[in-house]
Amino acid sequence: MIISAYQTHIFILIFIYIILAVSLNLALGYTGLLNLGHVAFYGIGAYTSALLAIEGMPYLAAMIIAGLFASVFGYLLVTATDRLKGDYLAMATLGFSFVVYSLLLNLREITRGAMGIPGIPKPSILGLTVRTNDQYLIFVLLICAISVFIMYRIVKSPFGKLLEANRDNAVCLRVLGKNTFGLKYKAMMISAFFAGISGSLYAHYITFIDPTSFYISELILILTIVIVGGLASIKGSIVATAVIIYVPEILRTLDLPSSVLGPVRQALYAAILIAILMLRPRGIFGKVDLE
């Protein structure tokens, strides 16, 4: 083993979050949908996959269904919020996150509510069970690579340009004969699909989920990643994921009296975040601005 299990763990998280961040960037940076409901897709994916796998469904099928189920919600969300943009859309989608959180918490018969779901099985594919962290790392790396590649192709394709055009000026795009609603829901469904996939990867990696894993702090984390990385930059999201997941880990090595350990780390982390923004005010690789 070249890297320690801890490093492996961090890398696994990084790869899971790369999928999550890139997929959010697809909606937010490329399509201009200031979607704060992404964390809900992530949660929906995690729960769907966990519950199905516990019922005995093969892992890959559970994962795909988790993605699809999340993207159904993506479709619904776009349908409901079609008329909103900018901060208003942000608020509505934030509301959606909270509502999904509430449902996860209160639909106890299905989700076990606050008790969470323990003992989620590790993935097993074609009879091979992904058991150790090293194996899991390879597995998420694979899924991550495929997912990012697909999303990369999408944004680089003419279709991706349409998404960017929609971000910049939807009215103009419509009079050019493009169905912007269609674009938005396609983008959101793809985005939600991959969020669902990463939720599934998370659930089966940690093997325990509860609603708090899919709430504000997660939302802030992925939003920060996308924005620090730069809107409409996949490279940015990848780099920022690594930076933002890793920085707190470096801060662990600080030699601090245990009484202030947690808060000092967090405060430092926040300070570093602000410093990065001061240095790169459009994010690390960002070029575009949202209105």
Place this chain on the structure above:
Amino acid sequence: CTDTEEVTEDTGEDTITVGIMGPYTGGAAVYGNAAKDGAMLAFNEANLSNVEVIVEDTKSETKEAATAMNKMVSVDNVQAVVGDLISAATLAAAPIAEQNQVVMISPASTSTDVSDAGDYIFRTIPGDDGQGIFAAQTMSDAGYTKLALLYTNDQYGNGLATIITEEFTSLGGEIVAEETYEAGSSDMRTQLTKIKDANPEVVYIVSNTPDSSVALLRQVTEIGIEADIYGSEGLKVGSILELGDSVEGITITSVSPESEEFKQKYMDEYGEEPPAFAAQAYDAATAIIMAIEDGATNGEEIKDKLYEMEFDGASGHIKFDENGDVEGGYVLVEVQDGAFVTLEE
């Protein structure tokens, strides 16, 4: 990240690393810090030359708990861990500990799921069922028949509420109202209004975030609920005493109290009464220390020793059953003259 607080120097030979993990930021930070202080007290006292202690913050989050456990297991090579507190965090970290044969002793996770979390997973606090049954019986014995429940909508609250409901109704009582609130929120007026409206004889409150506890008890007074107030051990935090007269007479069901000896030691060290879970953490640490003193050098050996040992700890008699759970005694604690007073049975 080595915590150097008065811990013995690393002698270099066969050092055994022990971890402490818990929430030092986030909503449950108060309890996290108390547990850490309690555990450190034990390690400092034992002053073992071959034990090194490290501390990791899990921010009241499950993902952080998994990360902290991974880090301690593979970087620091810990053999045993005191923590986590929140059941969800414990459950997220447990599979990692189990897989790496690292002992984990939670001083505070009461979820029934923890029993099944694995061979290496122990706790020095009895599960929810214990406290729930005790609370229901106590209230029933005291002659109450109409109970209102107010609990935080999380693992702890739900777990406890379910058991109390079952037990209290089976004892012939009636649940006249059941209300929840979001952990950390500070506005429960309408829940309390509904409870007041249901006219219970007694209200049982489950709370594990101090800010909510304080807000809640204040509003109980303001709204003018006449029923007697009982509550879970989470209410046993110093801050609620500042509410003065209005918390007088509140009864808290608590795991058997810390020994006077521990209380004194804790007061000497930290200048305040031990908050909830400090004694349990002290005992968790003590159990690990005893195993090591007994010659255990790795997780597996510590685990084996734990299943065999039996001692009178700060929080009561400790003997782990086959699930790694302890039998706990419970007592009633009442607020009298601005202090927590343990009632004699």
Place this chain on the structure above:
Amino acid sequence: MSLLAQSIINGLITGSIYALVAAGYSLIYSTNNFMHFAHGISVVAAGYMVYWLFTLAGTPFYVTCIITVILSALFGLAMYRLIYLPLQRKGASNVILLIASIGILTFFQNVIQIAFGSGVKLIGYIEVAKGITFAGITMTLLQIVILVISFIIFIMLYQFMQRTKLGRNMRAVSNNKELASIVGINHIRVSDFSFLIGSGLAGVAGILVALEQNLSPLMGTNLMIKGFTGAVIGGINYVPGSIVGSFLLGLAENLGILVLPSGYKDAIAFSMLFLFLLFKPNGILGKKEGRFDK
């Protein structure tokens, strides 16, 4: 019956707390157009200021209040001048400022925890006692004071935004910063004022919240989210609307759980937000914005 009446009162009390937070927040938003999430920490910092000055240092209460409001205002100004303005000068867009503000919030939350500990703090200026009961409705004197104060702030903000030059210029800056300077408005000065006044209001909110509830380092986030939701429901681009929206939110939450299990309290709040945005995106009182000028 009294259950309903009491719940309405509870809703108003809750709403008035949200309103206190929302008022300053929406004032800042309506000038600067970005979500200043760190407003929550201004409120919390003000609360701790009261705790420090009054409870720990024994400063007379009224002096404490005055100092707190002034320092809050300056705290807000400092955030603008030291963080937001430099970012804006470098061309950071509003989403970047949003993230920066979350950073500020996190930073100060932890600074407060380091300074004061993670435990709950009480001010203890007013003794906790059963409220005044009138016609089956119970509420404390302080709650009445808070209600009245939010009402006064509502009137004052309305007058301020609609009738004063500064209020109008704030709206102008929010609408188009570049154009504002082209017509001779010093948009930095205007933003200064919006942060001063808005954060001063956060100071007022902090004092009252500290008295009515209690202090913990993390309380800012929750307050902020609810205050913000109230602001959106009322019309975020219309400052007095945010106060009305906050009351409505408080009412909806408290009345909603009369019917639904109380676990759905937050869900009710956010569903309401969701519905409002769908059917009345500019809020109850908010004016329709120039959507076509994109």
Place this chain on the structure above:
Amino acid sequence: MLVIEDLYSGYGELKVLKGVNISVGKNEIVALIGPNGAGKSTVIKSIFNISDVSSGKVTFRDQDITGLRTHEIIKLGISYLNQGKINFSNLTVKENLMIGADQIFEPELVEEGLERVYNKFPDLRSKENELAYTLSGGQQQMLALGRSLMQRPVLLLMDEPSLGLSPKLQKELFETIAGLREEGISMLIVEQNAKKAIELADRTYLLEDGKVVLEGGKEILENEAIKNVYLGGRY
């Protein structure tokens, strides 16, 4: 009144103005014409420090204003009618106008100014309390012009004031401009309608590719270069 000396300016990497010298005398109307993208707007933006000025000097009434902040320059008595987003779309028409009068502290003068604008553009009066974004393109232009007039400037810089106005209003606008000069206001006007501009102005600068290529009075109307290349057939 206004002297621009050897101005180099642009946007980031892009250099637009390459050594521009322009002056506006007291009580003078100066026109600035040139093809699209020549840098006309950039000249005005440079005065206000909205573009990136790399070198050169701008003086106003013998005061060096290079590098002053935009609103400070405006307060010296200059009014600027820009191109593009010209109004506060979410403020009412009246509020937009009143913003022009921000620095005028005598209520009578403000009232009088308002009346004057409303008389000139009756459309604005009828839409006094409408939000500005509801105005038609031409009405927007009127509103921006009106706001400039409300400012009671000593120097008026206008970037294509006639844009989108109906022929009737265009004609009136040029009359107004002539009238303003009588009130002692100096003006720098960017115009596409080169013929009208030259006729109206005391002096005209022709800007091409960031340089002044021609300068002169009304006689340049006869200049063959302008006639053929710039004015186009009919003008």
Place this chain on the structure above:
Amino acid sequence: MILSCKDIYKSFGGIKAIDGCSFTVAEKKITGIIGPNGSGKTTMFNVISKLIKPDSGTIEFKGQDVTGLKDYELAKMGVSRTFQDVKLFQNLTIREHLQIAMSDTDEKLLSNIFRGKEGDAQKIKEVMELVGLDKPLDTYGNDLSYGQRKLLDLAIAIAKPHTLLMLDEPVAGVNPRLRDSIKDILRELNSRGESILLIEHDMNFVMDLVDHIFVMDAGKVIAEGAPEEIQNNPCVLEAYLGGSEEGTKCL
């Protein structure tokens, strides 16, 4: 008739922006709309292109009732338009603008994933030359001067496949020399069989170019006819050109 609008009404709150307008655009002809500021011309454009829903009235395009269609559906049928307040994609380059305008397959996600940037370089160059926009193709929409924006807007409207071209003040802010060449372009397009509907305040431009003119005032069509007729119509002179002194009563 390629386009015909019947009895269109549209009011915003109390303002009757369009107050019973009917008119037709003949196939393969250039039709102009003129009228004073605020007379409802742009609103009419918005109604036709479906950005605004009329309160009542019907619209037919190519003999088909299109009243119920969505904006993009109508655009797909072959209506192309520009905006008075130019609308561009600020973060996209000129090339990308034109690629989007020209492509009709880019909305298909799956068939697109493995395709790179497309777009006929030759055609893009042509359009750029046609409108006289002299800027590198990788300039962002944000970095154009006002006139250049107008030209780009015109370019994408022309590049988009269409049969009816609707132009809202296409030469406002455009340099006179280019106005003449744009006039030629429009004639050229027209001779290739395109129908054009345009709003313009520049009388020289309009009168020279169009076959038929509608004059709007206060939301109504107050006159229509050939350019020569209109130029001598006292109503038009009064309402629009400000020429007639006698104040003839119109309609």
